[in-house]
Amino acid sequence: AQSVTQPDIHITVSEGASLELRCNYSYGATPYLFWYVQSPGQGLQLLLKYFSGDTLVQGIKGFEAEFKRSQSSFNLRKPSVHWSDAAEYFCAVGAGNQFYFGTGTSLTVIP
């Protein structure tokens, strides 16, 4: 069965520090992978997606993610976090005709 695991429920970083959010997936075939961000009280916005090709993908707002097949991971990174990045982040797998989401990681940014 398909599943997505985000092991970190909550992360706190200082503004300007680097960030890495972890995502592991379970899927038998080549996955289609996504990262979404949700600001408080809002819907989800796509940050980036991976279908094939280059395993390092660039997204909006300075985010990037790297697909590592051997580790079944798709971790999200940002070199320097801004206070406006405080939000909830969801990793998702597109499998068959559905999307499977992780439980999310809540990011707090300290000034």
Added chain:
Amino acid sequence: DVKVTQSSRYLVKRTGEKVFLECVQDMDHENMFWYRQDPGLGLRLIYFSYDVKMKEKGDIPEGYSVSREKKERFSLILESASTNQTSMYLCASSSPRGLNTGELFFGEGSRLTVL
């Protein structure tokens, strides 16, 4: 600009009431989805639809039904609301090529409280 609009951002209903949550998309997408979001549980799929008048159960369909009479509109219905249906409800749409390759476009959510 792509837009998914959920008619009600906040609703308060009483146990046993019938509740309608409406979702409209202006992107001519074939596929539409209803998710429920709860703290610690992430997004769980309630129902989805690939075409007008078509619907498929998701992971947690119990207590819910849906209606898709027009391509742009997908309604979620709670026939008799219960307190355990207090939650954030998210509507999303995607194009056919986006079944598992594209992306989901989300509305801003409807926060339902059942008293």
